Amino acid sequence: MIAYHKNNILFRIASADAISKFKSIQAHSFAQVVRTDISFDAAAKEVVLLEYDRFSQWLYKMERILLNVGDAAISRQLQHALVESFREEINVIETVLTAHESTFPATIVDFTKMVHAYSQPMLHAKLSEMLQSDSASKCFGNMVDLITDYLQHMLTSLHEYSNNVVNASCPFLCVSSWCMHFKDDEMPFLSMIRRAQFFKKMNTGSTFTLKNYTSGDFDSANIVSALNKFDIHTRTEALE
Amino acid sequence: MDILPDLLKQLASSLSPTEFVVVLCIIAATSFVVVSYIMKNVRAKSGMWSFLDEPEDEPVELKDVKDAVQQLVDDNSKQHSELTAASRQILAAIQEARAEDRERMDAVIKYLEEISALENLLMSTKKDILKQIEDLQHQSRTHETHDLQTHAAMRQSLESTLGALSKINAQLEKVDEYVKAVVPEFKQAHRELSKDISTLSRDVALVERSVQSQINTVNAVTLR
Numbered sequence: 001m002i003a004y005h006k007n008n009i010l011f012r013i014a015s016a017d018a019i020s021k022f023k024s025i026q027a028h029s030f031a032q033v034v035r036t037d038i039s040f041d042a043a044a045k046e047v048v049l050l051e052y053d054r055f056s057q058w059l060y061k062m063e064r065i066l067l068n069v070g071d072a073a074i075s076r077q078l079q080h081a082l083v084e085s086f087r088e089e090i091n092v093i094e095t096v097l098t099a100h101e102s103t104f105p106a107t108i109v110d111f112t113k114m115v116h117a118y119s120q121p122m123l124h125a126k127l128s129e130m131l132q133s134d135s136a137s138k139c140f141g142n143m144v145d146l147i148t149d150y151l152q153h154m155l156t157s158l159h160e161y162s163n164n165v166v167n168a169s170c171p172f173l174c175v176s177s178w179c180m181h182f183k184d185d186e187m188p189f190l191s192m193i194r195r196a197q198f199f200k201k202m203n204t205g206s207t208f209t210l211k212n213y214t215s216g217d218f219d220s221a222n223i224v225s226a227l228n229k230f231d232i233h234t235r236t237e238a239l240e
Numbered sequence: 241m242d243i244l245p246d247l248l249k250q251l252a253s254s255l256s257p258t259e260f261v262v263v264l265c266i267i268a269a270t271s272f273v274v275v276s277y278i279m280k281n282v283r284a285k286s287g288m289w290s291f292l293d294e295p296e297d298e299p300v301e302l303k304d305v306k307d308a309v310q311q312l313v314d315d316n317s318k319q320h321s322e323l324t325a326a327s328r329q330i331l332a333a334i335q336e337a338r339a340e341d342r343e344r345m346d347a348v349i350k351y352l353e354e355i356s357a358l359e360n361l362l363m364s365t366k367k368d369i370l371k372q373i374e375d376l377q378h379q380s381r382t383h384e385t386h387d388l389q390t391h392a393a394m395r396q397s398l399e400s401t402l403g404a405l406s407k408i409n410a411q412l413e414k415v416d417e418y419v420k421a422v423v424p425e426f427k428q429a430h431r432e433l434s435k436d437i438s439t440l441s442r443d444v445a446l447v448e449r450s451v452q453s454q455i456n457t458v459n460a461v462t463l464r
Binding site: 159 | 439
């Protein structure tokens with residue numbers, strides 16, 4: 001017999017709203033990658049689509065699981081399972097990238113894996129925190145926001161890749177909310193440093209223009225200081 | 241007694257020599273038989289006829305001679321009539337044969353006449369055919385002459401047409417060269433224009449989409 005859970009209207013409202021926002025941002029992101037003035041690399045487009053596809057399905061799965069949890073607390077086992085399922089999605093993405101060499105060149109596979117490498121610890125930590133402290137409905141909304149920020153970060157990172165590696169234009173680094181909120185205390189702005197180092201290996205040079213993709217102003221001095229430690233320089237006049 | 245010469249005359253005139261000789265032989269044989277019978281009946285004693293004699297026992301009386309002569313005459317008449325009848329039969333047969341011959345001759349003549357008529361008809365037909373052949377040959381010669389004239393006229397017309405076509409072709413080639421020179425530029429301009437239009441259309445669609453989703457995309461990233 002098919003299970004049915006009544007009196008879950010609040011969760012359903014919350015999850016529907018969260019998914020609605022997620023899908024709107026997804027559509028907006030897809031519109032960005034097809035803009036002709038951006039010259040987004042074709043392989044980079046496929047990576048964006050793949051990431052959105054896998055995590056869309058993961059969010060629907062999460063919605064179903066948390067709907068079944070209802071108002072009860074999420075058990076530790078379920079928390080562990082949910083975090084592991086997220087890790088599994090990352091593995092699936094990397095497996096697909098590796099298996100289709102004709103679509104995904106080695107450089108973009110390495111770049112994506114690099115982004116995954118510095119993103120996963122932050123994501124796992126945040127997911128665990130949400131699952132432990134929040135109710136199911138609130139947890140799901142926060143999970144959706146987290147995945148949305150991560151995918152937006154992936155979009156800007158691949159935008160950097162397209163410009164710096166594929167198009168070999170004047171290199172820049174994107175400063176996004178992801179960088180600001182999930183910086184490592186011991187290694188601040190880790191994501192920017194890792195990407196800059198990758199681009200340096202791709203012979204883009206060591207001087208980058210900083211582009212602000214945060215919702216407001218940011219402290220560029222800290223960023224510049226952190227980057228300078230790794231022999232990564234910024235163009236002061238291009239700070240936005 | 242004049243009947244026999246008349247009969248002989250008639251036979252001579254109407255019969256062929258061979259037939260007349262045969263008839264004479266028959267008459268002679270018949271006469272000989274008659275005479276011998278007469279002589280026998282009359283009991284004429286002669287060395288010549290002694291072999292015919294029959295031994296008689298009594299002398300001949302006059303009455304007997306008259307009777308014998310009368311008998312002889314009667315026999316002669318009878319034989320004569322028989323001869324006449326035979327001759328008439330022969331004549332009739334001869335006339336009948338001659339009639340048949342005449343009929344055959346008439347038939348042959350008729351056949352020959354028909355052949356002659358057919359031959360005349362064939363000759364006439366042959367003459368007609370020959371005449372028609374001559375007419376056809378005359379017409380053919382006339383047509384050939386006409387055809388030659390027509391062909392000459394057609395050739396002239398074709399030559400002038402070819403000349404005009406060559407001129408037109410040369411003009412077309414010039415036009416084609418000009419168009420080839422101009423069309424790529426036009427094509428290029430048109431292509432660029434089409435590309436710009438499609439780009440503009442896509443950008444318009446994207447802008448429309450962005451405007452529509454702005455409410456829910458406060459945190460969405462717009463690349464630059």
